[in-house]
Amino acid sequence: xxxxxxxxxxxxxxSASTASGSPMGMIYYxxxxxxxxxxxxxxxxxxxxxxxxNMLEAIKKNxxxxxxxxxxxxxxxxxxxxxxxxxxDNTRIKVQKSAISGIKKTKKEE
Numbered sequence: 001x002x003x004x005x006x007x008x009x010x011x012x013x014x015s016a017s018t019a020s021g022s023p024m025g026m027i028y029y030x031x032x033x034x035x036x037x038x039x040x041x042x043x044x045x046x047x048x049x050x051x052x053x054n055m056l057e058a059i060k061k062n063x064x065x066x067x068x069x070x071x072x073x074x075x076x077x078x079x080x081x082x083x084x085x086x087x088x089d090n091t092r093i094k095v096q097k098s099a100i101s102g103i104k105k106t107k108k109e110e
Contacts, residue, residue, distance in 0.1 A: 059083065061078065071093075078097075081097050
């Protein structure tokens with residue numbers, strides 16, 4: 001009876017030591033999780049921000065653009081951060097350059 005109790009005790013302590021894991025295993029696990037987050041979330045977001053910044057730098061006069069609010073207009077003037085858009089014959093609005101979400105593609109470019 002005594003040996004059986006000892007055998008059960010040894011099995012319980014053995015399973016407890018494997019459940020705790022090693023510190024290196026935990027660091028490895030965290031590195032894998034960070035790599036997954038980096039490649040699925042962080043890297044694509046940075047790429048998208050870089051493309052948007054390049055698009056904003058390439059805006060020139062007479063480009064047809066779309067604002068983040070969904071308004072279409074033609075660029076009339078660019079001053080540092082402010083872009084003046086013509087949205088109708090006699091209507092011009094000023095928006096921040098960062099509020100432009102895209103350049104409207106003409107049929108020639110498609």
